[in-house]
Amino acid sequence: MRAIGLISGTSQDGIDAVLAEFEHGQFQRLLATHSGAYPPAIRSRLLELGYEASPVTLAEYAALDRAVADAFADTAIELLRIAGVDHAAVNVLGSHGQTVFHDAVGIANSLQLGDPSRIAVRSRIVTVADFRRADVALGGQGAPLLPVFHHALFAEDGRPAAVLNLGGIANLTLLPSADAAAVRGFDCGPANGLMDEWAELHTGARYDADGAFAASGKVHVPLLEALLADPYFALPAPKSTGRGYFRLAWVRALWPTLDQLPAADVQRTLCELTARSALQALQAAMPEARELLVCGGGVRNRFLMQRLRALAPQLRVESTEARGLHPDWVEATAFAWLAVQRLDGCAGNLPGVTGASRAAVLGGVFDP
Structure with a gap:
């Protein structure tokens, strides 16, 4: 299987993307890598949300959800161009999205921006996203994955x-x-x-x-x-x-x-x-x-x-x-692997790590 993994972490310094190859669920090799970027104004606003420094309206939240999705989709499309690989040759795309809120104990929720339906449509690849909240629903932290x-x-x-x-x-x-x-x-x-x-x-x-x-x-x-x-x-x-x-x-x-x-x-x-x-x-x-x-x-x-x-x-x-795996690409490769796990119906969490009541298949599937 060929899978794309996309993530922008809490540093928000870029969108890491990998095209990876897996066999029987095991990582084999990286075929291509690429780092995308947010427009400066979007990055600044995302940082403010992460710091909980200012309120956000529902309208702005929706606009940011779309903007993050577009940045992720653009990064995936550029990755395929660099690799010289057609979208039809990729089985799945795993998108972590951009975390803007995480409180697994008090509020018991974890929010990531980046509309997965939009990523799926624009990339033309089956997309798996929203990896954390199933674990949180089972009493886990939803992190680290x-x-x-x-x-x-x-x-x-x-x-x-x-x-x-x-x-x-x-x-x-x-x-x-x-x-x-x-x-x-x-x-x-x-x-x-x-x-x-x-x-x-x-x-x-x-x-x-x-x-x-x-x-x-x-x-x-x-x-x-x-x-x-x-x-x-x-x-x-x-x-x-x-x-x-x-x-x-x-x-x-x-x-x-x-x-x-x-x-x-x-x-x-x-x-x-x-x-x-x-x-x-x-x-x-x-x-x-x-x-x-x-x-x-x-x-x-x-x-x-x-x-x-x-x-x-x-x-x-x-x-x-x-x-065997460059430190810059471990996280993105992990979400490519988690997407493969989702399609294979295999658990993506470890209850001993997150505290969830049981192992669970993580993520939702979004068709292009």
């Missing part, structure tokens, strides 16, 4: 490993063995989203390239300790969160004089927070781990990767490319 794919791709008996996805939010997958029932995973804290927000405010760049801004500063220890004392880090799994929680407003609430600190020192501290919170969560949940596979945009933050290695010398820290 990557661990089930990490297990399928990376788990091996006798090789306890963990996968750290550094997107807007950081999430961990624990793979103590090849047994799916043993897999655990959860959102462990902030990652690129928080660092990007501060970097853009003080440098004008959308992200801290190579972590150079962070590397130029010093850790402000009292600030770091105040952030690490947040109750979220001590919560037991299953747990999930989003940019609506880990944002600059959260930092300022814990440290009201934040803007009086040297900007580079704050960036260095936020980078250290990402590394330490992830490694502390791993040590608490699976101290026997000896390998940490890292994926997501944070892999390109050279300084952050250096800090992970320095803080955990007992771990072999490397990108997922060492195990």
Whole structure:
């Protein structure tokens, strides 16, 4: 089977797209990759919604739903052009959409924009979307969904490993063995989203390239300790969160004089927070781990990767490319795989990860 996977994560820095090949439900290879982009005004408004910074009317919500769908469809169409593949040669398209709200505990819902019917019609490919809410309806967190794919791709008996996805939010997958029932995973804290927000405010760049801004500063220890004392880090799994929680407003609430600190020192501290919170969560949940596979945009933050290695010398820290899949494309490939799982009638969640009452086939199917 050939499947397209589309996702824009909580960083909202682009729409990742892959065309992947699967055999008997197992990932075989990537045939093509592409990153699309939102128009700047759409991205800015989506970020505001993610921060819960301003209200939205139903009319605007509907317009954004259509705009996101068009951006996703455009990205899929360009991916096919790059690959030189006709839409008729693709079995399914899996669209994660753009998360604008996630609260699986209080409100018990997770909302993603990007009208799947419109994506299906424009791409002319059967589309699977709305992956999270079936798990939430079963009492689960609806997140993270990557661990089930990490297990399928990376788990091996006798090789306890963990996968750290550094997107807007950081999430961990624990793979103590090849047994799916043993897999655990959860959102462990902030990652690129928080660092990007501060970097853009003080440098004008959308992200801290190579972590150079962070590397130029010093850790402000009292600030770091105040952030690490947040109750979220001590919560037991299953747990999930989003940019609506880990944002600059959260930092300022814990440290009201934040803007009086040297900007580079704050960036260095936020980078250290990402590394330490992830490694502390791993040590608490699976101290026997000896390998940490890292994926997501944070892999390109050279300084952050250096800090992970320095803080955990007992771990072999490397990108997922060492195990056959480039870190930039793990998430998009996961949603291509989940779409294949949906067509095959196979479960797409792990109750031990999300807390759902049972395994479930995830996503709705939308014909072109």
